[in-house]
Amino acid sequence: DGDPSGVMSLSHIDHSVGSAEWGGYLAPHVARGVGHGRAFIEACIDLARVDLRLQLVNVEVLESNTAARRLYESIGFEFVDRINQRVVRDDEAIPALRLRLVFDG
Numbered sequence: 001d002g003d004p005s006g007v008m009s010l011s012h013i014d015h016s017v018g019s020a021e022w023g024g025y026l027a028p029h030v031a032r033g034v035g036h037g038r039a040f041i042e043a044c045i046d047l048a049r050v051d052l053r054l055q056l057v058n059v060e061v062l063e064s065n066t067a068a069r070r071l072y073e074s075i076g077f078e079f080v081d082r083i084n085q086r087v088v089r090d091d092e093a094i095p096a097l098r099l100r101l102v103f104d105g
Contacts, residue, residue, distance in 0.1 A: 003027070005040075006027045008043070010047065010048055019054060019057070020052070020057050021059070022041070024041065026040060041075060054103070056103065058080070063097050072099050073099070
């Protein structure tokens with residue numbers, strides 16, 4: 001319909017170790033649970049792996065965001081560590097998780 005569907009980014013690109021941080025946002029009007037988020041992430045992963053020739057991509061997700069965690073894990077991201085004090089809402093720290101996708105060969 002011509003409205004932006006969201007935004008995705010690769011940041012903190014480090015060619016010396018072949019890594020980047022992935023981030024993305026799917027607009028509220030975009031239907032959930034029908035593959036749009038997966039397509040969005042996979043397009044960015046292809047850019048990182050093929051065009052930028054990176055070896056891995058990291059992502060941070062709120063520990064409470066189980067839908068996003070399941071999506072990342074279904075794509076192949078694996079748990080790296082828990083990050084405390086990353087996000088603060090209403091004076092309360094919300095833990096996040098760092099996940100990593102390592103590209104084969």
